[in-house]
Amino acid sequence: MGRKQQELVGHVIPTYKRLAASGQIEISTTPFYHPILPLLCDSNIAATAHPHVPLPRRFSYPEDARTQLMMSREYIERVFGVAPAGLWPSEGSVSDEVFRIASECGFTWAATDNGVLARTLGRGAGVEETYRPWKWTQGTQSMQVLFRDHMLSDLIGFVYSGMGAREAAGDFLRRIRENCAGFLASGRDALVPVILDGENAWEYYDHGGRPFFRELYQAITDDPQMDSVTVAEGFRRLQPEPLTHIFPGSWINANFDIWIGADEDNRAWNFLLAAREAYDHAEGISEENRKIAWEEILIAEGSDWCWWYGPEHESATRPEFDELFRSHIANVYRALGKMPPEELSRPILKIVAAERMTEPTGLVRATIDGKSSSYFEWIGAGVYHVDQRSGSMHGKRFLVRELHYGYDLDNLYLRVDFREDAADLTASLDCRFSFRPNGVGEKSIVLHLEKGHLTVSESPFPFLSAFSEILELQIPLKQVQKEREISLRFNASFWHKSLPVDALPQQGWLEINTNEWVAE
Numbered sequence: 001m002g003r004k005q006q007e008l009v010g011h012v013i014p015t016y017k018r019l020a021a022s023g024q025i026e027i028s029t030t031p032f033y034h035p036i037l038p039l040l041c042d043s044n045i046a047a048t049a050h051p052h053v054p055l056p057r058r059f060s061y062p063e064d065a066r067t068q069l070m071m072s073r074e075y076i077e078r079v080f081g082v083a084p085a086g087l088w089p090s091e092g093s094v095s096d097e098v099f100r101i102a103s104e105c106g107f108t109w110a111a112t113d114n115g116v117l118a119r120t121l122g123r124g125a126g127v128e129e130t131y132r133p134w135k136w137t138q139g140t141q142s143m144q145v146l147f148r149d150h151m152l153s154d155l156i157g158f159v160y161s162g163m164g165a166r167e168a169a170g171d172f173l174r175r176i177r178e179n180c181a182g183f184l185a186s187g188r189d190a191l192v193p194v195i196l197d198g199e200n201a202w203e204y205y206d207h208g209g210r211p212f213f214r215e216l217y218q219a220i221t222d223d224p225q226m227d228s229v230t231v232a233e234g235f236r237r238l239q240p241e242p243l244t245h246i247f248p249g250s251w252i253n254a255n256f257d258i259w260i261g262a263d264e265d266n267r268a269w270n271f272l273l274a275a276r277e278a279y280d281h282a283e284g285i286s287e288e289n290r291k292i293a294w295e296e297i298l299i300a301e302g303s304d305w306c307w308w309y310g311p312e313h314e315s316a317t318r319p320e321f322d323e324l325f326r327s328h329i330a331n332v333y334r335a336l337g338k339m340p341p342e343e344l345s346r347p348i349l350k351i352v353a354a355e356r357m358t359e360p361t362g363l364v365r366a367t368i369d370g371k372s373s374s375y376f377e378w379i380g381a382g383v384y385h386v387d388q389r390s391g392s393m394h395g396k397r398f399l400v401r402e403l404h405y406g407y408d409l410d411n412l413y414l415r416v417d418f419r420e421d422a423a424d425l426t427a428s429l430d431c432r433f434s435f436r437p438n439g440v441g442e443k444s445i446v447l448h449l450e451k452g453h454l455t456v457s458e459s460p461f462p463f464l465s466a467f468s469e470i471l472e473l474q475i476p477l478k479q480v481q482k483e484r485e486i487s488l489r490f491n492a493s494f495w496h497k498s499l500p501v502d503a504l505p506q507q508g509w510l511e512i513n514t515n516e517w518v519a520e
Contacts, residue, residue: 017080026230028086028111032071035301036259038095038248040065043269045095045248049119049255056260056269061276062097064301069105071298085109086231088195090303091258092116092148092251099136099143099246109144109231111195113251117147120247127179131190135240144235145243148195150251152176157196161204165211173219173226184225191234259303262310267348268325272300274341275332282336293335300328309348322349327499334498342432342444345493345500346507356385360512364406364413370454370468378415381406382512384504399425399494399502407514412480416471416492427451430495431471435480436509437488443480447471477514487513 019025031037038045043059069087077083085108089098092112102110117134118125125147134145152175160168176192183190202209220228229237249255259265279293305325308318315321326348330340362380367373384403399422404415414433418426429449436442446458447465454467461479466472481488489509494502504510 013079020080020082023230026086026232027076027080027082027084028088028231029072029076029084030088030090031065031068032075033068033298033302034090034304035065035068035298036091036093036250036256036303036306037065037068037089037098037101038093039256039260039269040068040301041095041097041101043260046256046260049247049249050257050261053257053261054263054266056266057273059269059273059276062101064276064298065098066101066105068298068301069102069107073105073107086111092195093249093256093303094246095248096138096245099145100138100141103141103143107143109146109235111146111148111193111231112249113254114147114150115251115254116247116249119249119254120243120245127190128182131180131183131192133191133235133238133240134243136243136246138244144240145246146191146193146195146231146234148193148251149179152192152194153196156194157201160212161201161206161209165206165215168212169215169219172216173223176226189238191229191238258310258312259306262312264309264348264350265306268306268309271326271329271341271344271348272297275300275329278336278338279332282338285336289335289337293332296328296331296335300325300332318349319347322347330499339430339446340495340498340500342434342493345432345495345503350507357510358383358385360406362406363408365408366406366413366415366472366474368464368466368472368474370466370470370472372470378404378406378413381413381415384510386502386504398422399429400492400504403492403504403510405490405510405512407477407512410477412473412475412477412488412490412512412514414471414473414475414490414492418471425494425496425501428497429501430457430498432493432495433473433490434492435475435488435490437481445475447473481514487511 016025016027020027039059041060041062044055046053046055073083083106087102087107087110089102089110089112094110094112094116099110114125114130117129121129130147130149134147136143136145152172155172155175160172163171180190180192205212217228220226247254250258252258260269276297279297282290282293285293305321307313308315308321326344330344333340360380360382364378364381366377381404384405386398386400386402398419400416401419402417404413404417406413416431426449428451431447431449432444434442434444443460444458445456445460445463448455448457449467452467454465454471456465461476463476463479464474489511491509492504493500
């Protein structure tokens with residue numbers, strides 16, 4: 001079965017090359033890693049489409065947009081033998097700067113949604129406005145533009161799969177004839193742009209849509225008033241209308257709200273910007289590592305990460321997307337020889353997870369030897385139990401079983417119990433503990449486990465630690481808490497080969513009031 005599938009897939013590119021050479025199809029492309037180009041050029045442009053939308057720190061790297069366009073153009077030329085003239089910007093996302101860069105890269109036409117046309121014109125975009133080509137021009141740069149019929153495209157994308165092939169094709173062409181009646185009555189031709197963003201529709205059609213296509217194209221062939229044309233052919237047949245600017249937006253509501261503005265989206269953009277800035281300022285990096293870091297940045301610029309952040313879309317695999325995005329960002333720092341920010345160990349997604357916590361009940365009297373020597377050592381400690389059910393559906397591996405925490409008159413005590421089945425992770429592990437007295441300021445320590453040996457990688461103050469069966473720490477309270485009457489917040493994150501594997505808690509901080517028992 002697998003060999004047969006590989007054999008069939010092997011025919012795809014040669015078939016496309018043959019059809020393109022014959023003129024039956026025209027191959028266009030999207031930016032290489034599918035970024036939202038206007039936001040790469042200037043993330044603040046989102047406020048033009050949606051005034052007062054909350055925004056992250058400004059991301060403005062038009063050179064990255066150019067790279068994404070050139071990579072896709074060069075790839076298509078390498079695979080199919082001809083550089084593409086046409087561009088479907090990811091999610092139909094356009095702006096004046098995107099058109100300028102695309103024109104400079106060699107693209108001659110682009111397409112987006114007629115919702116963008118309506119906002120560009122400042123009025124509704126019906127068939128009179130939509131069923132014709134346009135030409136955007138600014139200075140010496142120009143771009144021919146098509147604006148898809150949103151309604152007809154969505155009928156194919158979401159409705160016709162539930163109908164019989166002949167009925168669906170008949171309804172589609174009936175609507176086109178009705179829409180074009182005014183054009184034909186006045187002796188004009190109409191260019192009907194029908195564009196589907198992706199291949200998602202066809203899995204819901206009978207036989208992948210083949211019966212529908214056969215009915216549709218046969219009916220077009222039989223109609224003397226109708227031709228099926230490529231985009232380039234359509235531009236040759238009709239004189240375009242002029243445009244001096246394009247409203248910045250996407251095919252979804254003519255704005256960028258799917259990818260920016262929500263808290264999760266904005267956190268992702270801030271992580272991306274920090275990694276991009278780290279790349280800019282990195283010195284003494286080999287060309288090979290710099291190339292790896294650059295590729296990871298381009299991948300992280302893709303639109304699909306923020307598609308799953310924010311409130312708009314839901315999927316059982318959102319946690320995987322979140323983890324993958326943070327891993328790509330972490331890989332930038334790894335390639336640059338830097339430790340990734342601690343925040344990357346924690347989900348960007350706002351996860352509602354059940355927590356089982358036991359508050360401290362007394363003072364801790366622990367011997368720091370890495371062993372559970374006596375039951376009474378930690379009897380007064382609080383315990384944070386890691387809820388492993390939240391990750392079972394999506395296959396997340398857990399590292400930590402429990403975190404014990406407590407204090408005596410002078411010290412904070414922490415104890416980490418690792419899972420028995422995580423020995424491959426603890427064989428090489430960085431353990432980072434961060435502290436915030438009363439939620440103000442932050443101090444961190446980092447310990448490294450390597451095949452059972454524990455070393456201190458980073459610390460602004462002396463403390464005791466040991467690892468054998470468990471990881472134990474004794475930290476002077478005066479180093480992390482200047483005033484005994486205030487609370488102390490702390491968290492822990494764990495990194496395997498500079499990639500995040502676990503964090504306690506998954507979001508936020510654990511809080512301990514050291515004054516409660518000291519006062520007694």
